[in-house]
Amino acid sequence: MQGRFSFPPEEFEWLMKIAILTNEYPPNIYGGAGVHVQYLVRELTSGQGNGADVHVLCFGDQNLRGKNLRVRGVDLDLPYAVQGLKHPQLLRILIRDAAMTGALDAADILHCHTWYTHLAGCILKQLVGGKLVLTTHSLEPHRPWKAEQLGPVYNASSWIEKTAYENADGVIAVSQSMKDDVRELYGVPEEKIHVIPNGIDVDEYRPLRNPGALRRYGIDCDKPFILFVGRMTRQKGILHLLNAVPHIRTDAQIVLCAGAADTRSLEEEISARIEEVRRQSGKKVVWIPQLVRKPDIINIYSEAALFVCPSIYEPFGIINLEAMSCGTPVVASAVGGIPEVVVHGETGLLVPFAPSDQGNPEPKDPDRFSRDLAAAVDSLLSEPERIERMRSQARLHVETSFSWKSIARQTLNFYRELR
Numbered sequence: 001m002q003g004r005f006s007f008p009p010e011e012f013e014w015l016m017k018i019a020i021l022t023n024e025y026p027p028n029i030y031g032g033a034g035v036h037v038q039y040l041v042r043e044l045t046s047g048q049g050n051g052a053d054v055h056v057l058c059f060g061d062q063n064l065r066g067k068n069l070r071v072r073g074v075d076l077d078l079p080y081a082v083q084g085l086k087h088p089q090l091l092r093i094l095i096r097d098a099a100m101t102g103a104l105d106a107a108d109i110l111h112c113h114t115w116y117t118h119l120a121g122c123i124l125k126q127l128v129g130g131k132l133v134l135t136t137h138s139l140e141p142h143r144p145w146k147a148e149q150l151g152p153v154y155n156a157s158s159w160i161e162k163t164a165y166e167n168a169d170g171v172i173a174v175s176q177s178m179k180d181d182v183r184e185l186y187g188v189p190e191e192k193i194h195v196i197p198n199g200i201d202v203d204e205y206r207p208l209r210n211p212g213a214l215r216r217y218g219i220d221c222d223k224p225f226i227l228f229v230g231r232m233t234r235q236k237g238i239l240h241l242l243n244a245v246p247h248i249r250t251d252a253q254i255v256l257c258a259g260a261a262d263t264r265s266l267e268e269e270i271s272a273r274i275e276e277v278r279r280q281s282g283k284k285v286v287w288i289p290q291l292v293r294k295p296d297i298i299n300i301y302s303e304a305a306l307f308v309c310p311s312i313y314e315p316f317g318i319i320n321l322e323a324m325s326c327g328t329p330v331v332a333s334a335v336g337g338i339p340e341v342v343v344h345g346e347t348g349l350l351v352p353f354a355p356s357d358q359g360n361p362e363p364k365d366p367d368r369f370s371r372d373l374a375a376a377v378d379s380l381l382s383e384p385e386r387i388e389r390m391r392s393q394a395r396l397h398v399e400t401s402f403s404w405k406s407i408a409r410q411t412l413n414f415y416r417e418l419r
């Protein structure tokens with residue numbers, strides 16, 4: 001049996017004891033929830049968090065101690081029997097959750113991010129008496145394609161999530177759309193839910209032009225390009241974007257920063273479709289499957305003519321903030337929290353989206369959706385002056401509405417209300 005799962009109790013010197021429970025924490029970041037936790041913790045342990053001691057428990061081998069911050073990774077390797085091919089993944093999560101329950105002797109607030117840590121939060125609420133807070137980054141019933149990825153584990157993750165919402169003292173929804181979903185799916189009373197959006201570091205994500213970054217990834221510096229950034233999952237709609245490419249009339253490159261496929265079969269499907277689109281359209285499609293360094297992705301955002309977000313499910317969409325903060329207009333599907341981020345006609349264009357039915361978020365008319373994406377891209381690429389106006393409007397919108405300092409302040413106020 002290997003791993004660290006016993007942390008010595010220590011006295012807190014600060015007024016509020018906040019435990020953040022998360023799968024992702026730097027340097028292990030692969031999605032929007034991890035980005036959210038990274039910057040929220042940064043602000044809570046800076047001037048915004050005066051009077052708070054923050055203890056982060058995460059999946060990994062991190063070990064960090066600061067003035068009012070402790071970060072401890074839980075990384076265990078235990079022998080156990082498994083009955084199915086997908087079960088080891090679930091058991092690793094459950095074992096890490098169990099280890100987290102022994103890592104705290106006190107907490108005023110237990111703030112969980114994603115279902116990966118919900119079970120630990122529910123048990124710790126009983127053990128230390130802290131108030132259980134959940135941030136709604138996504139909801140399992142609205143991601144049915146995960147059954148393809150996880151098999152029966154999806155049933156377990158959905159049950160864990162439902163149980164956590166039934167036991168939560170407070171819920172932070174990253175958009176009004178997510179607040180509505182939490183009420184509808186889990187019956188959480190409205191007075192328990194507070195909308196606090198995701199944010200962006202506008203000093204880090206800013207317009208930054210460096211053609212050398214483009215050349216390193218095979219992007220033609222002399223031709224405009226539209227950009228996609230996201231994981232290879234059906235949620236992000238990459239296949240719908242690929243289906244739109246043959247309908248884009250403007251001579252533009254398509255750059256796909258897409259990696260971390262949900263399944264091997266999905267990666268193969270996307271790879272085959274990319275090759276097919278190249279042949280059909282004659283357009284240059286640059287696929288970057290590896291992780292792109294942050295300075296490079298900021299350069300790529302900044303140089304793009306447009307950023308395209310074709311998601312079929314998106315509770316908020318931090319990627320749209322990243323693009324707009326770099327001064328790049330966005331063409332995005334009008335789903336979830338995206339209309340609360342992208343201002344239609346000012347910072348980009350929203351593409352109408354109608355799901356198949358309540359249990360299937362795929363578009364009712366996939367061909368129409370892809371053609372509408374292409375039409376929106378063409379309408380902006382045909383008006384360079386409009387794109388330039390949107391660049392400044394996008395940057396200003398992010399600066400005034402989505403700073404992490406404001407979001408941390410709102411989060412602390414919500415903690416205090418619960419106490």
